[in-house]
Amino acid sequence: MEQYPDKELEDALKNVRMLLPWRHECLACYVFRMLAHGCDGLKWSKTYRDMRAPRATALERKLPELGGYCDCEVMANVFHPNDAMWELDDQGEVDETRIPQCHGVRLGTIKPCALWFMRSGIQWGGGVYRGARKAS
Numbered sequence: 001m002e003q004y005p006d007k008e009l010e011d012a013l014k015n016v017r018m019l020l021p022w023r024h025e026c027l028a029c030y031v032f033r034m035l036a037h038g039c040d041g042l043k044w045s046k047t048y049r050d051m052r053a054p055r056a057t058a059l060e061r062k063l064p065e066l067g068g069y070c071d072c073e074v075m076a077n078v079f080h081p082n083d084a085m086w087e088l089d090d091q092g093e094v095d096e097t098r099i100p101q102c103h104g105v106r107l108g109t110i111k112p113c114a115l116w117f118m119r120s121g122i123q124w125g126g127g128v129y130r131g132a133r134k135a136s
């Protein structure tokens with residue numbers, strides 16, 4: 001039986017952890033972050049669903065309906081940065097190199113956090129910013 005040195009195992013786990021959604025990270029922030037590792041169909045969206053929102057079984061149907069046939073299209077067509085929450089560059093465009101920290105969502109939802117608008121049907125919806133409510 002093959003053995004792995006502890007150090008090797010630890011490093012491998014660290015890498016795996018980087019590829020998983022953080023506990024309250026939203027779908028949009030997660031997929032956006034993961035696209036740095038490439039786009040392969042709806043792999044990242046599905047990974048998120050399986051780990052964080054297993055009941056969102058309509059995801060495979062819903063995302064393509066909104067123009068997201070793969071993860072990069074999801075970020076191009078389904079989610080849209082909420083300008084007000086991002087740093088803007090000299091042109092007043094969202095600076096995608098300075099990614100704000102995810103505002104967090106409850107477990108089980110595929111809705112984005114306040115950093116994003118989500119398209120609903122042909123309209124952009126879900127973009128009403130209600131302010132991050134903190135449980136205290």
Ligand SMILES: [Zn+2]
Nearest residue numbers: 039070072073
């Ligand atoms: Zn793609």
Ligand SMILES: [Zn+2]
Nearest residue numbers: 026029102113
């Ligand atoms: Zn987020």
